[in-house]
Amino acid sequence: xxxxxxxxxxxxxxxxxxxxxxxxxxxxxxxxxxxxxxxxxxxxxxxxxxxxxxxxxxxxxxxxxxxxxxxxxxxxxxxxxxxxxxxxxxxxxxxxxxxxxxxxxxxxxxxxxxxxxxxxxxxxxxxxxxxxxxxxxxxxxxxxxxxxxxxxxxxxxxxxxxxxxxxxxxxxxxxxxxxxxxxxxxxxxxxxxxxxxxxxxxxxxxxxxxxxxxxxxxxxxxxxxxxxxxxxxxxxxxxxxxxxxxxxxxxxxxxxxxxxxxxxxxxxxxxxxxxxxxxxxxxxxxxxxxxxxxxxxxxxxxxxxxxxxxxxxxxxxxxxxxxxxxxxxxxxxxxxxxxxxxxxxxxxxxxxxxxxxxxxxxxxxxxxxxxxxxxxxxxxxxxxxxxxxxxxxxxxxxxxxxxxxxxxxxxxxxxxxxxxxxxxxxxxxxxxxxxxxxxxxx
Amino acid sequence: xxxxxxxxxxxxxxxxxxxxxxxxxxxxxxxxxxxxxxxxxxxxxxxxxxxxxxxxxxxxxxxxxxxxxxxxxxxxxxxxxxxxxxxxxxxxxxxxxxxxxxxxxxxxxxxxxxxxxxxxxxxxxxxxxxxxxxxxxxxxxxxxxxxxxxxxxxxxxxxxxxxxxxxxxxxxxxxxxxxxxxxxxxxxxxxxxxxxxxxxxxxxxxxxxxxxxxxxxxxxxxxxxxxxxxxxxxxxxxxxxxxxxxxxxxxxxxxxxxxxxxxxxxxxxxxxxxxxxxxxxxxxxxxxxxxxxxxxxxxxxxxxxxxxxxxxxxxxxxxxxxxxxxxxxxxxxxxxxxxxxxxxxxxxxxxxxxxxxxxxxxxxxxxxxxxxxxxxxxxxxxxxxxxxxxxxxxxxxxxxxxxxxxxxxxxxxxxxxxxxxxxxxxxxxxxxxxxxxxxxxxxxxxxxxxxxxxxxxxxxxxx
Numbered sequence: 001x002x003x004x005x006x007x008x009x010x011x012x013x014x015x016x017x018x019x020x021x022x023x024x025x026x027x028x029x030x031x032x033x034x035x036x037x038x039x040x041x042x043x044x045x046x047x048x049x050x051x052x053x054x055x056x057x058x059x060x061x062x063x064x065x066x067x068x069x070x071x072x073x074x075x076x077x078x079x080x081x082x083x084x085x086x087x088x089x090x091x092x093x094x095x096x097x098x099x100x101x102x103x104x105x106x107x108x109x110x111x112x113x114x115x116x117x118x119x120x121x122x123x124x125x126x127x128x129x130x131x132x133x134x135x136x137x138x139x140x141x142x143x144x145x146x147x148x149x150x151x152x153x154x155x156x157x158x159x160x161x162x163x164x165x166x167x168x169x170x171x172x173x174x175x176x177x178x179x180x181x182x183x184x185x186x187x188x189x190x191x192x193x194x195x196x197x198x199x200x201x202x203x204x205x206x207x208x209x210x211x212x213x214x215x216x217x218x219x220x221x222x223x224x225x226x227x228x229x230x231x232x233x234x235x236x237x238x239x240x241x242x243x244x245x246x247x248x249x250x251x252x253x254x255x256x257x258x259x260x261x262x263x264x265x266x267x268x269x270x271x272x273x274x275x276x277x278x279x280x281x282x283x284x285x286x287x288x289x290x291x292x293x294x295x296x297x298x299x300x301x302x303x304x305x306x307x308x309x310x311x312x313x314x315x316x317x318x319x320x321x322x323x324x325x326x327x328x329x330x331x332x333x334x335x336x337x338x339x340x341x342x343x344x345x346x347x348x349x350x351x352x353x354x355x356x357x358x359x360x361x362x363x364x365x366x367x368x369x370x371x372x373x374x375x376x377x378x379x380x381x382x383x384x385x386x387x388x389x390x391x392x393x394x395x396x397x398x399x400x401x402x403x404x405x406x407x408x409x410x411x412x413x414x415x416x417x418x419x420x421x422x423x424x425x426x427x428x429x430x431x432x433x434x435x436x437x438x439x440x441x442x
Numbered sequence: 443x444x445x446x447x448x449x450x451x452x453x454x455x456x457x458x459x460x461x462x463x464x465x466x467x468x469x470x471x472x473x474x475x476x477x478x479x480x481x482x483x484x485x486x487x488x489x490x491x492x493x494x495x496x497x498x499x500x501x502x503x504x505x506x507x508x509x510x511x512x513x514x515x516x517x518x519x520x521x522x523x524x525x526x527x528x529x530x531x532x533x534x535x536x537x538x539x540x541x542x543x544x545x546x547x548x549x550x551x552x553x554x555x556x557x558x559x560x561x562x563x564x565x566x567x568x569x570x571x572x573x574x575x576x577x578x579x580x581x582x583x584x585x586x587x588x589x590x591x592x593x594x595x596x597x598x599x600x601x602x603x604x605x606x607x608x609x610x611x612x613x614x615x616x617x618x619x620x621x622x623x624x625x626x627x628x629x630x631x632x633x634x635x636x637x638x639x640x641x642x643x644x645x646x647x648x649x650x651x652x653x654x655x656x657x658x659x660x661x662x663x664x665x666x667x668x669x670x671x672x673x674x675x676x677x678x679x680x681x682x683x684x685x686x687x688x689x690x691x692x693x694x695x696x697x698x699x700x701x702x703x704x705x706x707x708x709x710x711x712x713x714x715x716x717x718x719x720x721x722x723x724x725x726x727x728x729x730x731x732x733x734x735x736x737x738x739x740x741x742x743x744x745x746x747x748x749x750x751x752x753x754x755x756x757x758x759x760x761x762x763x764x765x766x767x768x769x770x771x772x773x774x775x776x777x778x779x780x781x782x783x784x785x786x787x788x789x790x791x792x793x794x795x796x797x798x799x800x801x802x803x804x805x806x807x808x809x810x811x812x813x814x815x816x817x818x819x820x821x822x823x824x825x826x827x828x829x830x831x832x833x834x835x836x837x838x839x840x841x842x843x844x845x846x847x848x849x850x851x852x853x854x855x856x857x858x859x860x861x862x863x864x865x866x867x868x869x870x871x872x873x874x875x876x877x878x879x880x881x882x883x884x885x886x887x888x889x890x891x892x893x894x895x896x897x898x899x900x901x902x903x904x905x
Contacts (some may be wrong), residue, residue: 009749029464031816077739081814097817128750134776138707142707144611145599216453251599254593293644
């Protein structure tokens, strides 16, 4: 399949203050996406402040020197734009897509909060956002079946001293203790132009956009450098097997089976990603075929990677049982599939299926300006090279059966498996969830 | 770029430049001799085409007692057709780099997928097999029924889904189709058989009830040729319509707790039956909703989240269906503030009914809806969905061209009139999934009357 037309145009430049800027023009619709990545995430939190990077993300929507409380959202929406932000283990992003005649508004808003956030910070805003984030925690984790997997799985797979070990959403107590001084310190250390990438994709004029970026971001001073992260390196395998059983308010057992895998962007990552897709991407994958369709012991099965670039990535299989399946049956069936992958390897047809599906997904994801800008920021932040977005399909196409098999042999052994198994609270692990099903739903 | 050291002060707030014009992609509609419709939007930006096959076979066309038949039939299209079993069909789609989704919502059954341009003929020929030669193997009927039953168990364990299900039951009369989830209840799904599925298929899947939508890198000419080749000889006239009750409302005020002991949060739903999609007040109500709770900067979210910190988010929505879908305000709040949060929600509903919205609120809503319009149609799949909606709701071909002008024409008076006509404080149904011990007292106080307590099955329990 020839996909040469799928190369997106990319230009880059850097301001004197260190801000790295990537541009990708496309005039098919009068819209433009602005996307800003700060190279800071929960991994950078100091001890006793879990959840702070994410709480801080909320504070960035609370106004800045020239923007009132709640005005950030209102200005973008009034302009006909969409916006949000998100926090991850190793980065935080902020983005808006706006009609192209409102590009300068989006740039100005981002520059205003990058340069002049602190005058707008108050104790009351911090208290309110702390409440909001604590409610986000209740909603996404505490009052959600299986919700705690978000913090249990990294805790199981990374040692306690590792920056990826602790909770991203944070503990209630640590959130309670966050102060305005923490805000100031975090802002001064990490929210600096030299620790950020700005990407702009869509309908803009190249000369004009350079002028606007320089105008609004140029005056912001470079930062004083950030403290280095502790040594992130990890052994290639977990040294397991590791296992945690979690009784929860659920009716169906669910297994998250994780393996340490090659970091995102490395040569071996692509083989690992294809291996994961053969196991769990869509209905033709092994887990779906065998466990959902043939043996009918699972209701759903999928796989995903965390896409971490330091220490180790995680490849995760996520399989939910049928009501009559015991947790042991589920665990054994998933492990059997992984054993089979490790011992017998994969076929050329399976690799071709996975690569073809991934290729289409890559192209589909380039349709929206917001997704394009986010990908540019991603490759620029992690690797200093946004043009890597244009070689991803090639990287996947180059994956061979031998590479996938080598990955499976070296990384899918029992010593590299971490099982996080959710079981219905009211039955012990040996009793089937059948009674719960029989108790009946109408 | 930067020349000398510049003063480190904020730059002034910019003004927008002149907007560039935007037009929804132009499209062509055609009807084949057998009555099947074709809608084609050539959008050659990327070498992709999205297909949406839309069949007038949604849950609302089911007969009484077969709730869930529409969803099951649609899903089963992928589980065996034209001599291929489900695994073989999956394989055929995935080898051309795509996967087909088949499902039925209230108003239609749809098969959707996106492929590289070169694969369009292969993909559409597979869609032909699904639509025209499905086999409904007994084994897959049983498996998909079991998966739906497992899903129902799963949904019941999620407080948000449980609240949605119980809210529908609280808002619509038990006879109404909208009272039961579109994919059916455990009772109705258990009763479904292969024969029921085959009968539903025979009744609803016909050339005259089907539209093929293509959006992306395809010409009208090629699309027409393909459609004629693959579907031209599909025969079948109009199927019999269902006459069942769809949307009868339960009109009195109600406050109901769905008990979840020790819940740290309350999932709150407040609302009542709204209005059908083709109501003349559609645009006024859309703007009303944006002001009340459709946006981050709407009244309800600014109040509950930004002023009080009660919640991660609070929003309102009118669900647009052929018959009157629900109007719902939804949020999840810390248990201790459940009563206070409901009080604020009621206050906001009263607020938009008692005085006109401000000019600033009106322009926020209208300029958002106007400006965001092109952003909604960036992908071929989104364009195909938009065109599917045109077909499902029988909207005029000019609908998307005129959308933005309709939005801009809504006035504050229109919004006030719509609020008074379509929001009914005396008929609000309030459903809260939460801990009765923590929220019973405060809710009784806000309500000033009896509060029901039910379990997850909807059966009444002692408070």
